[in-house]
Amino acid sequence: MSRAPIRNKLKVFRAMHDWTxxxxxxxxxxxxxxxxxxxxxxxxxxxxLALKLAKVFQVPVEELFQLDPEFVPED
Amino acid sequence: MTNTIEAAxxxxxxxxxxxxxxxxxxxxxxxxxxxFGTVFREHGLNAxxxxxxxxxxxxxxxxAASVLVVRLGLFAAKAKADPRLREALIDNELVKWNLAQxxxxxxxxxxxxxxxxxxxxxxxxxxDLLLVAxxxxxxxxxxxxxxxxxxxxx
Numbered sequence: 170m171s172r173a174p175i176r177n178k179l180k181v182f183r184a185m186h187d188w189t190x191x192x193x194x195x196x197x198x199x200x201x202x203x204x205x206x207x208x209x210x211x212x213x214x215x216x217x218l219a220l221k222l223a224k225v226f227q228v229p230v231e232e233l234f235q236l237d238p239e240f241v242p243e244d
Numbered sequence: 245m246t247n248t249i250e251a252a253x254x255x256x257x258x259x260x261x262x263x264x265x266x267x268x269x270x271x272x273x274x275x276x277x278x279x280f281g282t283v284f285r286e287h288g289l290n291a292x293x294x295x296x297x298x299x300x301x302x303x304x305x306x307x308a309a310s311v312l313v314v315r316l317g318l319f320a321a322k323a324k325a326d327p328r329l330r331e332a333l334i335d336n337e338l339v340k341w342n343l344a345q346x347x348x349x350x351x352x353x354x355x356x357x358x359x360x361x362x363x364x365x366x367x368x369x370x371x372d373l374l375l376v377a378x379x380x381x382x383x384x385x386x387x388x389x390x391x392x393x394x395x396x397x398x
Contacts, residue, residue, distance in 0.1 A: 191250055198331040200253045202398065203338040215337050 174237030180208045182226045182233065197221045249332045256319055256333065260393050263312040267389065270305045271382050273298050278375060339396070346391040353387025354380050 183193050183204075190204040197218065206212035214222070223230040277298040284291035323329040333339070357380040361370055370376065 191247075194332075195249060198249070198328055199336055199338070200332060201250055202253070202396070203336060206338060206398070212338055212341065218337060 174240050175210075175213050175234055176237060177207060177210070177234045179204070179222065179233065182228070183208075186226070193222075193225070196225045249329065252319075252323060252329055252333060256316070256323075257393075257397055259312055259316050259319060260389075260396070263309055263316065264386075264389050264393050266305050266309040266312065267386060270302060270309065271379075271386060273302055273305070274379075274382075278372075342392055342395040345395060346388050349391030350384045350388030354384025357383040 179193075183190070188196075190208070191201045194201045194204045198221075199218065203212070203214075203218075207214055219230050219234055223233050226233060277295060280294050281291040284294065320334065323333050358376060361376050361379070364370060
């Protein structure tokens with residue numbers, strides 16, 4: 170759950186739906202601060218919360234969260 | 245419902261802020277009492293009025309802190325009874341993450357305090373081991389609480 174090389178498009182999708190952080194937080198049952206820290210990349214949500222967010226936006230989770238392109242898997 | 249969650253979150257944070265303020269003031273008073281008491285005694289002055297004053301304020305602060313702890317407990321019980329508030333405030337993964345991270349600050353606070361006393365003792369003899377032990381526990385706890393509060397209030 171710590172900082173990780175993961176990018177997210179939460180802010181973009183939120184803007185597309187014209188929702189405030191507070192509105193989105195209410196839809197996935199977290200606080201506004203949780204959404205804020207995720208958007209700023211300060212906090213990486215659990216799989217559960219990531220899936221809930223994807224469901225709210227009706228997109229696959231990987232469209233909302235992506236690994237940093239510089240990440241290279243170890244052999 | 246969104247407003248309910250945010251209002252409850254703000255209320256909880258307000259209680260944390262007041263508790264933290266009471267504990268910081270209490271710790272500050274204890275340091276003031278020790279420093280002034282020692283200096284006054286060394287100069288043959290009567291330190292009793294300061295001691296009594298600090299005691300009265302300390303008791304008031306302890307009572308206030310106890311009330312706040314009870315209120316925080318009641319708040320948590322109320323939030324647990326509501327499934328939506330429970331998920332948003334109690335089972336919130338950011339809160340759990342903040343708590344886990346704050347233990348490190350508490351540990352550093354507790355470890356650093358004896359070293360501060362060690363530094364002070366180079367210039368001024370400190371023979372009260374109970375003071376050192378209690379201050380170490382208090383500073384560790386305060387560092388934990390301050391870290392948790394600051395992480396939660398952003």
